Amino acid sequence: MYAIDIQNVTYCYPDSTTAIKDISLQIPVDAKIALLGPNGAGKSTLLHHLNGLKLPQQGSVSIMGVPLNKKSSKAIRQKVGLVFQDPDDQVISGSVWEDVQFGPRNLGLSEEEVEEVSDVALDSVGMLEFKSKAPYQLSYGQKKRVAIAGVLAMKPDIVILDEPMSYLDPQGQDEVARLLQDLNCMGKTILLSTHDVDFAVSWADTIILMKGGQILAYGGPELLVDEEWIRRANLHMPRIARLFRMVPDLNLEKLPKNEQEAARLIHKLINLQGSSI
Numbered sequence: 001m002y003a004i005d006i007q008n009v010t011y012c013y014p015d016s017t018t019a020i021k022d023i024s025l026q027i028p029v030d031a032k033i034a035l036l037g038p039n040g041a042g043k044s045t046l047l048h049h050l051n052g053l054k055l056p057q058q059g060s061v062s063i064m065g066v067p068l069n070k071k072s073s074k075a076i077r078q079k080v081g082l083v084f085q086d087p088d089d090q091v092i093s094g095s096v097w098e099d100v101q102f103g104p105r106n107l108g109l110s111e112e113e114v115e116e117v118s119d120v121a122l123d124s125v126g127m128l129e130f131k132s133k134a135p136y137q138l139s140y141g142q143k144k145r146v147a148i149a150g151v152l153a154m155k156p157d158i159v160i161l162d163e164p165m166s167y168l169d170p171q172g173q174d175e176v177a178r179l180l181q182d183l184n185c186m187g188k189t190i191l192l193s194t195h196d197v198d199f200a201v202s203w204a205d206t207i208i209l210m211k212g213g214q215i216l217a218y219g220g221p222e223l224l225v226d227e228e229w230i231r232r233a234n235l236h237m238p239r240i241a242r243l244f245r246m247v248p249d250l251n252l253e254k255l256p257k258n259e260q261e262a263a264r265l266i267h268k269l270i271n272l273q274g275s276s277i
Contacts, residue, residue, distance in 0.1 A: 001065045003029045003158055003189040004050060009059035011045055019045040020213045022059070027191065027206075029157075032184050034200035035193040036224075037210035038234040043193040044085075046210070047160050050191070051080035064157055078107065081151030085163040087143035088135075096122070096138070096146050097131040103154045121153040122146075124186075125179055141172030148179065159183055161192040165199055177203060197224050201238045202258040209233040225255045 004027040012018050020042040027033055035043050048054040049061055052073030061068040063076050084090045093099035100118045109117070122128040125145040135143055144164065151159060164180070165173050177199060184190050194200055200207060201224045209216040209223060211233055223229050225241045236242070240262045241255040256262040 001029070002026045002062075003031065003064060004191070005060075005062040006046075006049070007060045009046075009049060009056040009061060011049065011054060011057050018213055020049075023213075023215055024059075025208070025215060025218070027189065029189055030184065030187060031189055031191075032180075032203060032205045033189075033191040033208060034204035034206070035191065035208045035210060036195065036197065036200055036233065036235060037216070040212075041210040042213040043210055044162055045213075047082065047162055047191070047193060050158070050160055051082045052076045053082070078154055079156055080158045080160060081154055081156035083144075083147050083151055083159065083161040083164065085166055087140070087147040090147040090150065091135045091143050094134060095131070096127065096133050096135065096149075099135070099146060100131070100150045100153050103150055107154070117153045117155065118149075121149040124152060124182070125149045126175075139172075141168050141175060144168065144172070144176060145179065152183075156188070158189040158191065161190070163194060164192055165194060165196045173199070197235055198238045198240075198258075200224065209235075221257055222254070225257055 004025070006023055006025040009020060009023045010018070011020050023046065037043055045054065049056060050063065052068055055068065055070065063079050066072055066076060066079070068076050091099050093102060097118065100121055101114050104114045104117050119128065122131055125148050127142065127145050127149055130138065130142065135146070138146065164176050168176065180190055180203065201221045204221060206218070207221055207223045208218050209229060216233055217223055217229050225237055230237055237245070238257060240258060244250065244252065244255050244262065256265050
């Protein structure tokens, strides 16, 4: 059973714009998936199909083996938590505590259970001490973490995030990256859209490239150092790969994807240079 199974899904907006076209995709349980592509590629529309915000006009979507339809959409939303790009669209209650409790309370849990899952969710994102704060008293990064806590309080199997790194300073990006890694270690399947190729190539185990409402490529992080796929997806390579590509006469079989690979390569080159002296 796949966490997400998408078969031949097409969706058109009322103005006849085709947002996604004949997409088929299977995502295994516990995966870390980064979805990349230019603006208008259909990334957000695809994500909205995965927790029932949108239903496929053609094709099918199954979540943890459950087909998505009008009758199952409520149950699907318990399996799939969606974190919006802008936390101000999601964190809207009078306090952090009220906001995180909203979801589990609507599941019909007892007050004791609501408090327990809310405490655990806030603690997991490092925001428990802020639970009495109003959203306007939080930084943008803190609000992002509260939005994630609100999703986690529903105990989903799958967490989907739309541009989780947008508008965050470097420290906020590092905090979210660590949180996503922790969630995956807790057994959550993570799927996110992003324009940040440097983050995607270091964090994800699988890359999906989209353009024009279709899947261009599905594979490992090495896709992001493949010049042909990067060109077709209107993206650029990670900074590390671009730097090594600028060095003449290296004749590398493959470019390093991240800092760790670059450090190993530099060490190897230094040793080779030393042995030739």
